[in-house]
Amino acid sequence: xxxxxxxxxxxxxxxxxxxxxxxxxxxxxxxxxxxxxxxxxxxxxxxxxxxxxxxxxxxxxxxxxxxxxxxxxxxxxxxxxxxxxxxxxxxxxxxxxxxxxxxxxxxxxxxxxxxxxxxxxxxxxxxxxxxxxxxxxxxxxxxxxxxxxxxxxxxxxxxxxxxxxxxxxxxxxxxxxxxxxxxxxxxxxxxxxxxxxxxxxxxxxxxxxxxxxxxxxxxxxxxxxxxxxxxxxxxxxxxxxxxxxxxxxxxxxxxxxxxxxxxxxxxxxxxxxxxxxxxxxxxxxxxxxxxxxxxxxxxxxxxxxxxxxxxxxxxxxxxxxxxxxxxxxxxxxxxxxxxxxxxxxxxxxxxxxxxxxxxxxxxxxxxxxxxxxxxxxxxxxxxxxxxxxxxxxxxxxxxxxxxxxxxxxxxxxxxxxxxxxxxxxxxxxxxxxxxxxxxxxxxxxxxxxxxxxxxxxxxxxxxxxxxxxxxxxxxxxxxxxxxxxxxxxxxxxxxxxxxxxxxxxx
Amino acid sequence: xxxxxxxxxxxxxxxxxxxxxxxxxxxxxxxxxxxxxxxxxxxxxxxxxxxxxxxxxxxxxxxxxxxxxxxxxxxxxxxxxxxxxxxxxxxxxxxxxxxxxxxxxxxxxxxxxxxxxxxxxxxxxxxxxxxxxxxxxxxxxxxxxxxxxxxxxxxxxxxxxxxxxxxxxxxxxxxxxxxxxxxxxxxxxxxxxxxxxxxxxxxxxxxxxxxxxxxxxxxxxxxxxxxxxxxxxxxxxxxxxxxxxxxxxxxxxxxxxxxxxxxxxxxxxxxxxxxxxxxxxxxxxxxxxxxxxxxxxxxxxxxxxxxxxxxxxxxxxxxxxxxx
Numbered sequence: 001x002x003x004x005x006x007x008x009x010x011x012x013x014x015x016x017x018x019x020x021x022x023x024x025x026x027x028x029x030x031x032x033x034x035x036x037x038x039x040x041x042x043x044x045x046x047x048x049x050x051x052x053x054x055x056x057x058x059x060x061x062x063x064x065x066x067x068x069x070x071x072x073x074x075x076x077x078x079x080x081x082x083x084x085x086x087x088x089x090x091x092x093x094x095x096x097x098x099x100x101x102x103x104x105x106x107x108x109x110x111x112x113x114x115x116x117x118x119x120x121x122x123x124x125x126x127x128x129x130x131x132x133x134x135x136x137x138x139x140x141x142x143x144x145x146x147x148x149x150x151x152x153x154x155x156x157x158x159x160x161x162x163x164x165x166x167x168x169x170x171x172x173x174x175x176x177x178x179x180x181x182x183x184x185x186x187x188x189x190x191x192x193x194x195x196x197x198x199x200x201x202x203x204x205x206x207x208x209x210x211x212x213x214x215x216x217x218x219x220x221x222x223x224x225x226x227x228x229x230x231x232x233x234x235x236x237x238x239x240x241x242x243x244x245x246x247x248x249x250x251x252x253x254x255x256x257x258x259x260x261x262x263x264x265x266x267x268x269x270x271x272x273x274x275x276x277x278x279x280x281x282x283x284x285x286x287x288x289x290x291x292x293x294x295x296x297x298x299x300x301x302x303x304x305x306x307x308x309x310x311x312x313x314x315x316x317x318x319x320x321x322x323x324x325x326x327x328x329x330x331x332x333x334x335x336x337x338x339x340x341x342x343x344x345x346x347x348x349x350x351x352x353x354x355x356x357x358x359x360x361x362x363x364x365x366x367x368x369x370x371x372x373x374x375x376x377x378x379x380x381x382x383x384x385x386x387x388x389x390x391x392x393x394x395x396x397x398x399x400x401x402x403x404x405x406x407x408x409x410x411x412x413x414x415x416x417x418x419x420x421x422x423x424x425x426x427x428x429x430x431x432x433x434x435x436x437x438x439x440x441x442x443x444x445x446x447x448x449x450x451x452x453x454x455x456x457x458x459x460x461x462x463x464x465x466x467x468x469x470x471x472x473x474x475x476x477x478x479x480x481x482x483x484x485x486x487x488x489x490x491x492x493x494x495x496x497x498x499x500x501x502x503x504x505x506x
Numbered sequence: 507x508x509x510x511x512x513x514x515x516x517x518x519x520x521x522x523x524x525x526x527x528x529x530x531x532x533x534x535x536x537x538x539x540x541x542x543x544x545x546x547x548x549x550x551x552x553x554x555x556x557x558x559x560x561x562x563x564x565x566x567x568x569x570x571x572x573x574x575x576x577x578x579x580x581x582x583x584x585x586x587x588x589x590x591x592x593x594x595x596x597x598x599x600x601x602x603x604x605x606x607x608x609x610x611x612x613x614x615x616x617x618x619x620x621x622x623x624x625x626x627x628x629x630x631x632x633x634x635x636x637x638x639x640x641x642x643x644x645x646x647x648x649x650x651x652x653x654x655x656x657x658x659x660x661x662x663x664x665x666x667x668x669x670x671x672x673x674x675x676x677x678x679x680x681x682x683x684x685x686x687x688x689x690x691x692x693x694x695x696x697x698x699x700x701x702x703x704x705x706x707x708x709x710x711x712x713x714x715x716x717x718x719x720x721x722x723x724x725x726x727x728x729x730x731x732x733x734x735x736x737x738x739x740x741x742x743x744x745x746x747x748x749x750x751x752x753x754x755x756x757x758x759x760x761x762x763x764x765x766x767x768x769x770x771x772x773x774x775x776x777x778x779x780x781x782x783x784x785x786x787x788x789x790x791x792x793x794x795x796x797x798x799x800x801x802x803x804x805x806x807x808x809x810x811x812x813x814x815x816x817x818x819x820x821x822x823x824x825x826x827x828x829x830x
Contacts, residue, residue: 302710326712340710343703345770350696354711357696364692408711 001064003028003193004049004080004162009058011044013425018044021058022219024212026162031184031194033208033225035201035237037287037453040214042197046164049195050075050082063161079161083151083168091140096122098139099154125157129183145176152180156187163187164195169203170289181207199287201230201492215239230494231485238455238484246460247432249439253463254278256314257447258330258416260299263308268294269471272308276416276447281438283462284451287491291471292451293335296418300332301325312415326355331414333405335421335451341405342393349375349389351404356411378407383433399423399430406437417441418449423457435461455487469493514822521819525763525779532786540793548789550672554740556778556785557674559755561733563763563777564685565726566756571689572722573702573769574629576618578637579730579756580749585644586611586734590660591653591744600659608731614640615727616720623716644746653744663732664739674736678778681729686774698722702769758809759784761816768820784808 002025011019019041026032034042047053049060051069060067062078069075072082089098096119100106107118122135131153133146142150148168155163165184169177184207188194198204204211205225213220213236220236256275263272269291276282286292298305301319310317312329319325325332334340342351352375360367360374375389382403386396393401402422409417419438423431438461442448452458458465465482467475467490475490477483520527536543543549562579569576586607593603618636622629666673689695697718700708709715737748763780765772787808791801 300710321714322710323712323714332710334710339704340706343700343707343770345703346700350700354700354708354713358693358712361693364694366691366693366696368691412712 002026002061003030003063004067005061006045006049007059007061009045009048009055009060011048011053011055018217019048019055020217022214022217024219024222026193026195028161028193029188029191030210031188031196031208033204033211034195034197034214035199035204035211035233036214036220037237037455040237041217041219042214043166044217045214046082046166046195046197049164050080076158076160079158080164081155081158081160081162082164082166083148083155084166089139089147089150091138093139094135095133095137095139095142095150096135098150099125099135099157101154125153129153129156129186131179131183145172148172149176149179152183156183156192160192162193162195164197166197167199168196169198169200199492201233201494204233205230213237234485234488234492234494238488246457247436247439248281248461249443250463251279251439251443251445253280254445257312259311261309261311263295263298263310264306265294265298265303266306269298269468272471272473274466274473274476276449278445278447279442280463281442281448281450281461283458283465284449284468285455285458285465285487285491286468288453290468290491292468293420294471295468296332296420296449296451299325300330300418302332302334326412326414329413329415330418331355331409331412331416332418333402333409333420333422335424337398337401337405337425342401344394346393347390348379348384348386348393348396348404351393352378352389352407353411355408359412374411375407378411379404382407382410382437397430399426399434402426402430402434403437406434410441414446416447416449418451420451421453422450423452423454455484455491459484459487467491518819518822521815521822522764523776524815525776525783528762528783529779529786532783532790536786536790536793539790542793543790548793550675552782552785552789553675553678554672555788556781557672557678558733558737559752559759559784560678560778560781561674561681561729561736562726562752563756563759563781564681564774565722565729566760567685567763567765567772567774567777568689568695568698568722569726570757570760570765570767571702571769571772572698572719573705574619574622574719574722575757576615576629576633576723576726577753578614578618578633578640579726580752581637581640581644582611582614582727583730583734583737583749583752584746585614585640585647586731587738587744587748588644588648588653588746590735590738591656592647594655594657594660594744595653598657600657603657604659604735607735608728611727611731611734612724613727615723615725615730619720619723623719648744648746650746652746654742656738656742656744660735660739661742662739663735664737664741674740677732677736681732682774682778689772689774694718694721699769699771702772704770754809755784755805758805758812762808762812766820767813767816780812 005025007023008021009019010021022041022045024045036042044053048055051071051074067078090101099122100118104113107114109117119135126133126135131149133149139147139150168180172180184194196208208225210222211225211228211233212222213233215237255278257278258276261273264270272295284292297303299310299319301321301324304320317328319328319330343354353371356374357366357371360370379386379389384403385400393404406422422434426434438448438450450458450461459482463479465477465487466473467487469491470493475487477487589610590603590607593606618629618633621632663673668676689698697713700713701715701718705715738744759780760777761767762783763773763776765776784805787804788801791804
């Protein structure tokens with residue numbers, strides 16, 4: 001019998017269909033991998049399974065009985081626990097306290113909490129898993145990898161029937177990955193089902209019995225790993241390209257505007273060199289955490305470079321802060337719209353002119369007439385849908401907020417415009433409009449760098465694509481010559497010259 | 507785009523102009539309650555009383571608008587007063603004393619922010635420590651006793667008149683206009699509210715957040731110095747006890763006035779109305795001969811209400827955000 005079964009699960013966020021009638025099942029004792037690009041729908045499905053999101057339609061069965069969790073607590077009660085990508089431990093508490101957090105009642109002795117019993121039970125659990133961590137150790141003294149292991153022990157301590165692991169190996173070293181694999185094999189041999197989300201395809205082949213591939217909110221297929229060659233899996237993740245979604249006009253490409261030479265940031269990226277030309281859209285493909293955003297943050301001065309040189313129109317520039325970068329002629333729309341983008345208490349106008357008002361000052365006084373005119377022009381030029389520019393920014397949809405932020409960058413007349421995930425959390429209609437604006441800006445001789453997790457978007461909009469993996473540029477492809485499966489292989493770190501383990505990408 | 511229910515709109519208007527509304531209510535109530543209230547002498551008195559807090563409040567409006575806080579201004583004010591007293595005793599001319607003390611105030615204010623920016627620490631903690639240092643220095647310099655015979659210029663700032671207008675009120679008038687203009691019309695003012703609204707977004711947008719924060723504290727130091735002069739001038743000596751309640755009173759006035767604790771917007775005029783609210787309450791309680799100790803209790807309650815209202819306004823906005 002299936003341990004867990006989901007049928008026809010759909011979920012919509014505003015106008016974005018995150019899951020389209022997805023079926024999924026897992027057996028007791030099985031390790032089931034989920035694969036797909038960022039935003040393909042894996043996390044949404046897991047959040048529904050955990051009860052942190054409610055599906056719009058569809059039903060779930062756990063051990064054959066209808067399962068409708070309303071919170072992660074419900075999920076825990078029934079026997080589903082999750083190890084998150086972000087650590088959820090209390091740094092100031094010990095390993096034992098963290099593992100049994102919220103369940104200290106178990107160790108009550110004569111009405112008082114017994115630290116000793118708690119630590120004894122923790123030791124027993126740790127011993128049974130054959131790992132080496134002291135229950136008394138305070139979590140903040142542990143390494144990140146050890147913390148991951150503590151998370152794992154906590155998930156197991158619930159004696160869950162189903163454990164979900166979201167990229168559990170992302171911060172582990174090889175030795176700890178081995179420990180993790182061993183624990184996964186141990187608990188699955190005892191009948192626990194494990195859902196294993198991973199971007200590392202060789203890992204999926206190593207540990208999983210079956211793999212389910214998601215793309216654009218749809219389940220593409222579920223396969224047995226032993227019957228699936230790596231290239232086929234890659235092809236399923238990549239999918240087929242849709243036409244006419246991307247209104248890219250070819251613009252005459254001129255001289256080199258921006259040149260990066262051997263940019264380095266310790267532990268983040270290394271030896272990054274590239275050029276961007278006038279009228280060109282340079283796409284950057286890569287997984288989250290591959291270093292895409294970090295490289296751009298380095299160029300833009302958010303976290304300044306350790307070494308390397310940059311040239312704008314042949315002139316050497318140094319950006320130690322975004323302010324310097326903007327003055328040098330580079331501007332960036334960051335990926336984190338809420339944290340690094342909008343000022344929620346400000347109107348559309350004040351958000352739009354945040355980088356601009358300083359330039360239209362006389363004796364420190366802002367020229368409000370000019371400010372107003374600039375904001376009105378930019379809002380209409382970018383097609384920002386708002387009643388007027390004095391509306392609060394939060395009254396706008398995500399897509400229109402994004403246009404305001406693009407407008408903010410454009411008002412400084414940058415020679416190089418960096419757009420990091422400009423269409424994240426944006427509905428299809430607004431996406432198309434943002435693409436139109438990118439195309440128009442390129443035709444107006446701007447040089448543009450476009451970063452996106454959506455590979456189709458990168459391929460659809462770029463004149464040239466750079467692939468980033470592990471903090472370096474691992475591939476470069478011109479428009480039309482870019483082969484999606486090659487790029488995917490590069491993104492996932494399976495370079496053509498070391499694919500012995502996992503098969504050969506086509 | 508967003509439709510507000512009329513009741514909600516009226517409610518919001520009241521919340522946004524709560525200080526002015528309270529002032530009008532208190533004014534009417536006191537006019538009827540006591541015959542003395544409406545006499546020119548009493549009204550001048552109220553204006554004099556609120557002027558010191560309101561002048562500091564101008565700087566503090568900038569500080570709260572930038573989502574920061576400073577607990578040290580009371581003791582800083584006292585320290586500057588003592589220094590001004592010592593410089594008077596040393597026989598320096600008034601302009602020299604004023605300039606030196608202004609530099610000192612701006613320096614101390616700037617130092618608070620500089621430490622916060624440099625070590626990335628919450629200003630709350632730094633200024634908590636700094637106020638102890640200021641107090642210690644003040645006691646060291648004064649040996650714990652007030653300094654009489656301060657410079658005539660300082661006395662004039664506290665007690666003088668220009669025509670029929672007392673100097674403190676004149677200072678308040680000029681500085682409020684300057685403060686309001688700086689906050690709403692200059693790039694520095696815009697930087698301040700942008701930093702308070704979302705410091706990280708402001709930084710990415712090319713605003714120098716550290717410089718802005720230090721600038722705000724320097725401004726606060728300057729108005730604190732002026733207030734120190736007026737306070738000492740009023741009593742004709744450099745006291746070791748001035749500034750005791752200043753921080754609490756000023757924060758309350760600024761928040762009642764409509765500048766949120768969380769920053770992102772600010773109104774200098776509102777702060778004056780907020781000071782007036784507290785001033786009217788004190789004055790009313792005095793006129794009605796309410797016990798001094800009770801006045802402190804009432805003031806505490808008012809501060810509590812002000813903070814609750816502040817949070818409530820933000821929540822109401824959040825609710826409206828969710829609806830859209």
